[in-house]
Amino acid sequence: MAHPLVELKEVSKTYAAGDMRIHALRDVSFQAEQGEFITVSGPSGSGKSTFLHLMGAVDAPTSGEVFLGGLEISRLSDEGLSEIRRKEVGFIHQFFHLMPTMTVYENVALPLLLQGRKRAEIKEMAENALARVGLSNRMRSFPRQLSGGEMQRVAVARAIIHKPRLILADEPTGNLDSGNSQNVLELVAELHKEDGFTVVMATHDQMPLRYATRRVGITDGRLEEGC
Amino acid sequence: MGVTFSLLRLLAWRRLKEEPFRLALTLVGVALGVAVFIAVKMANETSTRAFENSLVAISGKTQLEVSAGGLGVDENLILKLRAMRELKRAAPVIQQHVWIRGAGGSGARWRRGAASQGSAVLALGLDLLGDNDFRGYEFENKYAREEILSRIADPQGLFIARGVADALRVGVGDFVEVEAARRMRFRVRGVLKPEGMAKSMDGRLIIMDIGVAQEVFERFGRLDRIDLILEDGGEIESIREKIQKFLPPGAIVERPARRGRDVEKMLASFQLNLTVLSVIALLVGCFLIYNTMSASVLRRRGEIATLRSLGVTSKGIVSLYGAEALCIGLAGSCLGVAMGVFMAQGALSFISQTIRNLYAFLEVRHVLFGPRELLWGFGVGLGVSLVSGIFPAIAASRQSPRQGIVERQGKVEVRPAAIAALVSGALLIACLAYWLNLQALAGGTPWPGYLSAAAVILATALFSLPVVLCGSAIVRRTLGGALSAWLAAHGLGRHPHRNAVTLSSLAIAVAMLVSLIIMIESFRATVEVWTQQTLRADFYAAPASRFIKGSRASVSEDALKIIGGVSGVAAVDGFRAVRLPWRGARITLAGGDFRIVAERGRLLFIDGDSKETLTRARTRGEAVVTETFANLYGVKKGDYLRLPAPGGEVPVRVAGVYYDYTTEGGFVVVDRAFLKKHWRDDRLSSLAIYLTENARSEDVRKSLENVLDPTMVLISNAGLKKRVSSIFDQTFAITYALEFIAVLVALLGVATSLSSNILERVHEIGALRAMGLNRKGITTAIMGEAAILGALSVLAGLASGVCLAAILIFVVNKLSFGWTIQYIFAWKGMAAYLLVVVLASLAASWLPARAAARIPIREALSEE
Structure with a gap:
């Protein structure tokens, strides 16, 4: 029987903030199949980021289970979780999170470098990824020399370079103007299709x-379909 | 491994390159710490090795030696020893220290009172025809055997080592003057090749025939020792026991190495103190690395989070940051080792001078170091880098990927429970420190005292976080109305952990500074009081060679009559000091005229009146001992000492214990008549001269100079006190130098910490500037932060330093050296030093503050 790519079973997540306890997610159950493009909407502080972090093996649930490709990841060791992130997941963040000391090329190549791939392979794949996001001419630039839209395109290239099965995008247009937002969304949609x-x-x-x-x-931490 | 290196190159190295100022400060700090540590280590090892090597070289193949301390052994004993079938060879030795200078045609005269004139050398009187089996030495020029014999036989000839020849710029055929019991002129009959024995003491060695030496040193019929070589196959210990039974009372037979053990033991305490001080600079360097790495981790929270979300494991983060710390350590160590080699030369000069002043004659000019020492330096540097870098690296690895992504601004919360734990821990450690001191005093060993000092330093470090938070809160409440003060306090409280590390490193350096100032000033004041109360004679006279530590130079007691006959002299106290073997060590037995000391001088007895105690000791044949001697050997008033003498053991009751700060080993002092009677020694080591009430000091000085032998040095009371003060300052000069470097490293920490704070507050600074705060306001706020940090460090350091000083004075010093020091807090001097520290921390903040003020507003606001 085929497993869904992502599955959350009755997942809850609670954070402590001083004496208060914040329920970021409450009994969330969710499945995502291979190839879906799912948007998660909701106001600020509703638990969207937590939802993505749990799927991306960045955070662990307080209760419930999280499966990725049929593998229960909420009880994995740091080593196991790191491997999942390295191979299965690509992140796109609102604030880009590029390495300021690295060039565009090096930022994009970073996931492959972490996988210990060969230099020639990294070069080929990084150049290809940059070509796909239209930044072949900015390979040697540093992030501070790029516009917001360009920085987010670098982040997209970095997220897809290692061919992950899951791309998690946390407010990828939240820091961009409408023109750049449109461009980035179209790029993600195109790559998703390809x-x-x-x-x-x-x-x-x-x-x-x-x-x-x-x-x-x-x-308020509760998931609803079809919003 | 490959991934770590790639990340190091792409992340850490580029970050460091972007902040050259901070990197340079850290590297210099680490380098200074490493340099000071290895410089002291190399200088200590060089001086110890030089001392040991000279002992070995001068002893040569000697397996056992017979001696009787300063009194020497009868020369006829050698004939009896040679008759023993277990012994293959027996050689006579006279070993003394003398002043020597060239006399080749210059005609210059010795200037009385200038004891430093000329060159101090070790003089050996040997049986030059029969000594070859014991010590190897060769002449630079090749002579025929007959020629050598004729040169040896010359009663006005001597042989000098290359070091002496170079220092005096004399060669074969030139004349030199030797200042021993009498002044004598010799012709240099040969220069020894700089190898073996002639290389020891940096070549400061002269050799003469035994007969000549006995005349020069007025040791007629006496030898300083007899060196022995055993027949093959003999068991040394059983032969030693057999010879010991055969020897007259007061003489002992022992292995040559035993001779240097007393000095080495005293040297070890002195060197341990220096090592501990050098460790402080290294420790402060550790804090600097910790600080840099902590700042790095805090600033790169987002970067770490991104790496973690890309799949880097927590171990990978530890490797990355650990490797970064190691790289800083490696670069700092390279620089430190290079600096250390140069600094070692300066340290050696200080250390060897102190050893010459306080412990033994030692000439060593060049630091000995090889690959081992250099590797040691690298090892220490890398070790401390790893230790200080590993904690920030672990902290970085514990950061969850989510933390860095969500909490981009990295606000640091300190939980009240953590503060309570730190304060409780610090108080617990302070109690442990107190208990360790009690253990040290009860056990009579200084080691728990050192541990106690370490505990106080640890408690200071633990207190630093609460101090930062309290200080920041107090400033906000009291000076919060002033914007710059509010900003400064806010900046301090924003990164309490990192600022606490900076504060603890500066506080520890200040604590050491305060404790040393208190200890040294207390010691100085105690010694000044002691010199004022006990050095009461108007003039002191002694053979010039007596100013070389370890010298046995003496003069005939005829000097008493000669000086006593000078108009204006009321009384002369002849003082004699001889070394005696006792309880497996060598002690100093001294003889003074108790009648004169009781009437005119004064000894500060722990209990009892000086005059009464001395009078009773004189009439009953009792001894008084110094406090250092009493502490070292566990002797108290009323105890009986059984002292070895030529006529057999002499039981002497201890009449009193008095304070004395002249030597570490201390004295047993008896009336000189008693010493003459039992030890059959009528020589004098020095004389204390008291003038009549109406005598004019200058007139008497001139008269004394006319009658005194030209080898004698005459020093006025004020001159002697000045010399005591000068030796005191020389002794502690290196202490201050080491402490200065530790404070300097801590100040580098202040600059590094402020630079890190500023880099993290670029947005905030931009916002403040956008709101209208001018550059001066930013500069004032940053410098205000440094001033608060400096002032808090000084307060914490002062409190800690006062405790450390008490440990140093009442425990470590007392148990290491046996001296009682009055605890004196020199407010004025202390305030000046501490003000300098606060001003220096302000100065250290100037560059970071200027950099902050110059940040362009647009860039600061737009930076990610």
């Missing part, structure tokens, strides 16, 4: 919704 990876995109904008094959919403 490569067939699953996209889970958190957003509180309307613009990304038109690219979604499925929409879910989160309010």
